[in-house]
Amino acid sequence: MAKQTGRQGDVTTEKLVQSDCAWNGSPYESYPQGRPQLTVMKMTIPAHTLLPWHSHPMPNAAYIISGQLILEDKQTGNTRVVKAGMAFNESTGEIHRGYTTEQPAEVVITYAGVAGMTLSEPSAY
Structure with missing residues (x-):
């Protein structure tokens, strides 16, 4: 077994987001049934890019590495600006972009689905 060396005590943690609902306030009801697959x-999104309307079948959370992203909810028209260093929970089953x-913008997204x-899922809007 190799010996691990390094400094201790310099590690910090920061909770970026924790919620039982998405950025737009819609509650998470449950995780998909089956063996979990994370x-x-x-995602790297060029400037002046409009992502297509879509929805997600499972809970997921995103972290903005650089730039900013404007989130838009199709049903309500509500928007939210998320900037570098911010995290947010995406909505499930609701159309957004x-x-x-x-x-x-550079974004890291973690999805909690099943195999x-x-x-x-793209939307027809």
Whole structure:
């Protein structure tokens, strides 16, 4: 067994987001049934990009590495600006999208689904 060396005591933690509902206030009802499969994706969105309307079948959370993203809820029209260093919970089963303005955005998203489940479902809007 290899010996691990390093400094202790310099580690810090910061809770970025913890909630039982999405950014738009819609509550999470349950996780998908089946053996859990976590997926972590890094998304790079160029400046002046409008993502298509979509929904998610499972809870997921995102962290903005750089830039900013504007979230938009289709049903209510509500928006929220999330900037570098901020995290948010995405809505499940509700149509929404994100878009960038003057600067690109890098986002890391963690999905809590099950094997074979699609991460995002496009909408006809």
